[in-house]
Amino acid sequence: MRIIIEKDYAGVSRRAADFVEALLRRKPNAVLGLATGSTPLGLYRELIRRHKDEGLDFSGVTTFNLDEYYGLAPDHPQSYHHFMRVNLFDHINVPGDNINIPSGTAKNIAKSCDDYERKIREFGGIDLQILGIGSDGHIAFNEPGSSLASRTRPKTLAPETIRDNARFFGEGEEVPKFAITMGVGTILESAACLLLATGKGKARILAEAVEGPVTSQVTASALQLHPHAIVIADDEAASCLKRRAYYEHVERVSSGFGGES
Numbered sequence: 001m002r003i004i005i006e007k008d009y010a011g012v013s014r015r016a017a018d019f020v021e022a023l024l025r026r027k028p029n030a031v032l033g034l035a036t037g038s039t040p041l042g043l044y045r046e047l048i049r050r051h052k053d054e055g056l057d058f059s060g061v062t063t064f065n066l067d068e069y070y071g072l073a074p075d076h077p078q079s080y081h082h083f084m085r086v087n088l089f090d091h092i093n094v095p096g097d098n099i100n101i102p103s104g105t106a107k108n109i110a111k112s113c114d115d116y117e118r119k120i121r122e123f124g125g126i127d128l129q130i131l132g133i134g135s136d137g138h139i140a141f142n143e144p145g146s147s148l149a150s151r152t153r154p155k156t157l158a159p160e161t162i163r164d165n166a167r168f169f170g171e172g173e174e175v176p177k178f179a180i181t182m183g184v185g186t187i188l189e190s191a192a193c194l195l196l197a198t199g200k201g202k203a204r205i206l207a208e209a210v211e212g213p214v215t216s217q218v219t220a221s222a223l224q225l226h227p228h229a230i231v232i233a234d235d236e237a238a239s240c241l242k243r244r245a246y247y248e249h250v251e252r253v254s255s256g257f258g259g260e261s
């Protein structure tokens with residue numbers, strides 16, 4: 001794993017945008033895996049800025065999002081379809097037909113999950129998957145105990161996740177208890193994974209994911225098995241990493257290699 005530590009949230013967002021931009025310059029028809037939540041918002045703002053100010057072009061890009069709440073239609077204000085439109089897609093030039101997000105309302109959920117997996121394969125797989133980490137160590141909505149070989153499927157959300165996500169919902173509004181999510185196995189097939197972690201609240205769980213055992217109890221730890229997993233953390237989120245000094249040393253001295261793993 002490559003661990004990059006930046007001073008603050010803005011630094012993490014810029015650094016993550018550098019990875020996306022480098023990919024798009026090298027491969028204009030790249031397949032991007034995208035996440036929702038608070039963490040990637042700065043990255044999305046930076047990508048929008050680079051699109052508007054510097055002409056970063058998304059016209060050939062295809063996107064696959066990690067997850068969607070079960071039962072929420074695409075136009076529901078708390079749906080991840082809506083989140084992605086408002087926070088990214090409405091402001092860049094990715095064609096609508098190239099956007100893929102799991103359906104939270106498909107009549108045949110199992111079939112729609114299989115179709116999602118098939119479509120990712122048909123596009124040649126995901127080139128770069130953006131990830132956040134949940135306070136229970138989840139990536140996408142792969143809650144503790146999720147199979148590390150899991151594929152896109154419905155998942156029951158953990159009480160911690162429901163509590164964490166309640167901040168996006170109004171008073172009296174019910175937070176969904178289920179989601180449709182890419183599996184850990186799906187994520188691990190991406191050519192590269194970029195996990196973003198910011199803030200003190202993520203420090204303990206990030207250290208478990210990066211330096212603890214690979215376990216389905218902390219599904220982000222499965223990234224240790226990935227040959228091209230990059231973590232970008234801010235100072236606060238990196239504060240519990242035992243080998244922090246070594247990771248910083250690696251970043252200082254090894255840039256000539258073109259990437260540690």
Ligand code: F6R
Binds near residue numbers: 039
């Ligand atoms: C979102 C997702 C989740 C979030 C995680 C962290 O699509 O898959 O795994 O990345 O819950 O959320 P934030 O960034 O809000 O702390």
